[in-house]
Amino acid sequence: MAEDEYLVEMRGIVKRFPNVLANDNANFTLKKGEVHALLGENGAGKTTLMNVLYGLYRPDAGEIKVYGKRVEIRSPRDAIRLGIGMVHQQFKLIPVHTVAENIILGIREAGIILNTGKINQELSRIIESYGWRISPESRVWQLSAGEKQQVELLKALYRKARILILDEPTSVLTPQEATVLFQTLRKMAAEGMGVVLITHKLDEVMAVSDRVTVMRQGRTVATKRTSETNIEELVNLMIGRPLIKIKPTRQIPEENHILEVSNLVVLNDKGLEAVRKVSFKLYRGEILGVAGVSGNGQQELLEAIAGLRKVVSGKVLLDSVDITNRHPSEIIDLGVGFIPAEALRYSAPEMTVAENLILKAYRTKMFSKNILVDFKNVEKTAQELVAKFNIVTPSTRNKAGNLSGGNIQRLVLARELWTLPNLRVLLALYPTRGLDIASTENIHKYLVEKSQQGASVLLVSEELDELMELSDRIMVMYRGEIVGILSRSQYDVETIGLMMTGVKKLEVQA
Amino acid sequence: MALRLERRLEISRKLSASISAFFIILAIIAASLVFELLGVSSVETLSKIYYVFTTPATLLQAVLRGLPMGFAALGLCLAFKMNFWNIGADGQIYMGMMAATGIVLMHAYYGLIPEPLVLPAMVAASFIAGGVYCALPAFLKARLGVNEILPTLMLNYVAMRFVDFLIYGPWRDPKGFGFPVSIVFPDYARLDSFLGHSAYVGFPGAIAVAAVLYGLLQKTTLGFEMRVMGQNIEAARYAGIRLGRTLLTGSLVAGGLAGIGGLVIVSGIIGRLRPGASPGYGYTAIIIAFLSGLNPWLALPASVFFGGLLVAGDVIQSTLNLPFAAVQIFQATIFLMIILGEFFKRYRVKVVR
Numbered sequence: 001m002a003e004d005e006y007l008v009e010m011r012g013i014v015k016r017f018p019n020v021l022a023n024d025n026a027n028f029t030l031k032k033g034e035v036h037a038l039l040g041e042n043g044a045g046k047t048t049l050m051n052v053l054y055g056l057y058r059p060d061a062g063e064i065k066v067y068g069k070r071v072e073i074r075s076p077r078d079a080i081r082l083g084i085g086m087v088h089q090q091f092k093l094i095p096v097h098t099v100a101e102n103i104i105l106g107i108r109e110a111g112i113i114l115n116t117g118k119i120n121q122e123l124s125r126i127i128e129s130y131g132w133r134i135s136p137e138s139r140v141w142q143l144s145a146g147e148k149q150q151v152e153l154l155k156a157l158y159r160k161a162r163i164l165i166l167d168e169p170t171s172v173l174t175p176q177e178a179t180v181l182f183q184t185l186r187k188m189a190a191e192g193m194g195v196v197l198i199t200h201k202l203d204e205v206m207a208v209s210d211r212v213t214v215m216r217q218g219r220t221v222a223t224k225r226t227s228e229t230n231i232e233e234l235v236n237l238m239i240g241r242p243l244i245k246i247k248p249t250r251q252i253p254e255e256n257h258i259l260e261v262s263n264l265v266v267l268n269d270k271g272l273e274a275v276r277k278v279s280f281k282l283y284r285g286e287i288l289g290v291a292g293v294s295g296n297g298q299q300e301l302l303e304a305i306a307g308l309r310k311v312v313s314g315k316v317l318l319d320s321v322d323i324t325n326r327h328p329s330e331i332i333d334l335g336v337g338f339i340p341a342e343a344l345r346y347s348a349p350e351m352t353v354a355e356n357l358i359l360k361a362y363r364t365k366m367f368s369k370n371i372l373v374d375f376k377n378v379e380k381t382a383q384e385l386v387a388k389f390n391i392v393t394p395s396t397r398n399k400a401g402n403l404s405g406g407n408i409q410r411l412v413l414a415r416e417l418w419t420l421p422n423l424r425v426l427l428a429l430y431p432t433r434g435l436d437i438a439s440t441e442n443i444h445k446y447l448v449e450k451s452q453q454g455a456s457v458l459l460v461s462e463e464l465d466e467l468m469e470l471s472d473r474i475m476v477m478y479r480g481e482i483v484g485i486l487s488r489s490q491y492d493v494e495t496i497g498l499m500m501t502g503v504k505k506l507e508v509q510a
Numbered sequence: 511m512a513l514r515l516e517r518r519l520e521i522s523r524k525l526s527a528s529i530s531a532f533f534i535i536l537a538i539i540a541a542s543l544v545f546e547l548l549g550v551s552s553v554e555t556l557s558k559i560y561y562v563f564t565t566p567a568t569l570l571q572a573v574l575r576g577l578p579m580g581f582a583a584l585g586l587c588l589a590f591k592m593n594f595w596n597i598g599a600d601g602q603i604y605m606g607m608m609a610a611t612g613i614v615l616m617h618a619y620y621g622l623i624p625e626p627l628v629l630p631a632m633v634a635a636s637f638i639a640g641g642v643y644c645a646l647p648a649f650l651k652a653r654l655g656v657n658e659i660l661p662t663l664m665l666n667y668v669a670m671r672f673v674d675f676l677i678y679g680p681w682r683d684p685k686g687f688g689f690p691v692s693i694v695f696p697d698y699a700r701l702d703s704f705l706g707h708s709a710y711v712g713f714p715g716a717i718a719v720a721a722v723l724y725g726l727l728q729k730t731t732l733g734f735e736m737r738v739m740g741q742n743i744e745a746a747r748y749a750g751i752r753l754g755r756t757l758l759t760g761s762l763v764a765g766g767l768a769g770i771g772g773l774v775i776v777s778g779i780i781g782r783l784r785p786g787a788s789p790g791y792g793y794t795a796i797i798i799a800f801l802s803g804l805n806p807w808l809a810l811p812a813s814v815f816f817g818g819l820l821v822a823g824d825v826i827q828s829t830l831n832l833p834f835a836a837v838q839i840f841q842a843t844i845f846l847m848i849i850l851g852e853f854f855k856r857y858r859v860k861v862v863r
């Protein structure tokens with residue numbers, strides 16, 4: 001039957017990197033007309049496997065069949081010739097060029113003299129058939145993330161790809177854009193293409209895929225029909241054990257506050273007001289969630305508290321001590337930790353894991369003697385933290401830049417939670433963004449643990465589930481202002497969702 | 511069949527050393543071709559270069575000629591580690607020469623400093639002069655965010671011309687038949703008056719500096735701050751490092767070492783101040799710092815090597831009657847090959863079939 005026709009068969013794929021076996025005897029098949037989810041945690045080898053198929057890596061062992069014929073794919077050009085397209089996590093587009101220019105870039109068949117009219121016509125036809133709203137003539141920099149992704153898809157369609165690989169496509173999209181993408185993928189499958197969806201998000205797998213292959217530690221552990229499996233089973237396959245749900249059973253925080261922010265005004269990088277007269281109090285031992293679509297001043301607020309961004313007016317009091325516009329080192333010494341969203345942006349990639357772990361604490365008594373850094377103790381502590389936080393690295397002397405995203409995030413967490421002597425307030429900015437289930441679970445566990453030990457957490461997140469699960473109160477931000485603060489009994493997805501759009505009807509005094 | 515470049519994640523010391531050796535051999539072959547094209551025997555020329563590095567007397571000379579570049583390069587190792595792109599080592603060398611000469615003149619003309627203190631005062635003054643001259647653009651960077659590359663580069667010319675002014679004007683030797691030179695330094699102001707050769711004082715000094723610098727960078731909290739700042743300035747700010755203070759301290763030391771290089775020139779090599787006393791030592795120091803991978807220990811042998819090339823250049827020029835340009839071509843070939851070698855240390859070539 002045509003439906004069972006294999007577009008791709010990969011058998012026994014092995015790919016070694018220095019110190020890592022990225023693919024260990026991995027098997028993968030793609031049928032005509034299906035959306036096939038490739039599921040696994042960060043570092044499980046999903047992207048590596050697909051990069052092998054796309055010719056970016058050459059496997060050390062194993063065979064690949066495309067349309068039933070054994071092939072050697074040496075470069076992306078070979079892959080494209082075979083009708084394989086790939087949309088990477090980072091878009092490979094030139095912002096100043098038009099959509100059409102980006103698409104014909106690198107297509108030799110387009111010839112030397114471009115028939116722009118014909119190309120645009122063809123592109124418009126495809127765009128229309130998918131119900132998109134981009135134009136071949138618009139410049140790429142004008143497009144939103146979702147539209148840029150459509151350009152990437154359009155590129156594959158224009159090249160008549162029959163096999164399409166998408167690497168974590170929803171990581172840059174809003175929920176609405178993701179829905180549109182899934183409709184597109186279903187339509188592509190219906191037209192006979194085979195679509196591979198690399199993801200670590202289970203709801204996406206359930207929502208859009210026909211079959212799912214789960215990878216763990218470089219191996220493909222199972223391939224299932226999506227209709228015949230469920231989330232629990234997939235989690236089990238992915239992380240090798242069931243998920244532990246955190247149910248914070250916590251007493252109401254003491255009524256005295258540790259951090260008080262009043263009438264804070266902060267500018268963003270463009271010099272516009274990003275935080276407008278924000279006032280709130282953070283109680284001892286409390287987790288205060290900050291909800292809101294990202295870009296509504298959350299980042300600037302946290303950076304200003306940490307001393308990384310200038311406060312224009314207003315005050316930040318830490319335990320009644322004025323820390324407004326104090327140097328970051330003083331604020332750190334007073335016990336304020338900061339987990340940034342992009343861990344790599346705040347680490348020294350060419351320095352060792354151990355050195356990155358003491359990035360903030362190198363000057364404390366614990367790790368220094370007079371003018372010298374006590375590297376013996378640094379090494380000892382680093383060993384302990386690497387073990388405690390499951391940081392996967394060949395040694396503590398490995399360069400931090402060589403770690404995978406999830407591991408760097410763990411490193412940052414270890415640094416913020418364990419190396420600072422008197423952590424009192426922890427600012428967490430999208431701490432779990434882009435992380436897989438097990439890493440997220442870990443971070444949640446540590447945040448709750450720290451708050452139970454008396455530290456207060458200001459948790460900024462876009463995931464409402466995360467906020468509602470962990471927070472004692474949720475504060476909603478919109479356009480730099482606080483729309484309202486809800487206490488645990490008032491949580492309700494719809495209310496919070498409405499408030500995220502600036503509706504103040506349920507204003508609650510904290 | 512096609513060739514593809516792949517980035518190496520890590521490289522063993524053995525492989526790194528053998529790549530360097532291979533490209534040095536390649537450089538010698540390429541240089542031989544150049545010599546043959548110029549109509550001189552390459553064997554003869556190379557044997558003269560070989561002779562420079564194997565004869566104690568010329569090797570000592572190579573060490574000495576390498577010292578100004580060596581000190582400057584040590585400073586640059588520190589500056590570049592901080593991501594402070596100091597192109598101004600030459601200017602800092604000139605300031606060091608000026609300060610050292612100034613101390614000598616203060617003693618000789620006015621008797622302001624007791625004789626045994628002249629040399630220590632010269633060391634201190636040249637270090638401070640070079641350091642402050644380097645800290646100036648660092649201050650601009652820290653305070654106003656001015657990129658350091660152009661200021662440091664342009665300050666080179668300021669320093670060079672200022673020294674010219676002094677030498678053609680107030681500092682000209684009254685008994686020098688009108689030549690633009692300072693007075694000849696007296697013995698107590700010269701490095702070779704102690705152990706018979708300036709290199710006997712200078713080279714151990716350079717080793718000591720390298721050791722201190724290495725310790726500073728790798729073992730101290732200040733060095734830790736400098737390295738973090740050099741890697742990622744945002745991370746440094748986030749870690750609570752006082753950027754301006756760290757940058758100023760580092761640039762003072764970096765420029766100060768170049769200043770010491772200047773001291774070696776006037777007090778150890780020429781014995782007086784004259785215009786153009788640094789023929790671009792500060793620029794070669796940049797190359798040395800890079801070739802040694804910003805490792806102070808490696809900067810020393812590298813500077814001896816480049817010092818040797820200068821000596822060899824003199825020998826070739828005088829015995830084979832080649833123009834100075836030929837010597838420069840020879841040196842440039844070596845530079846190029848070494849840089850090419852560095853490239854292959856970072857990337858591997860894969861044959862893809």
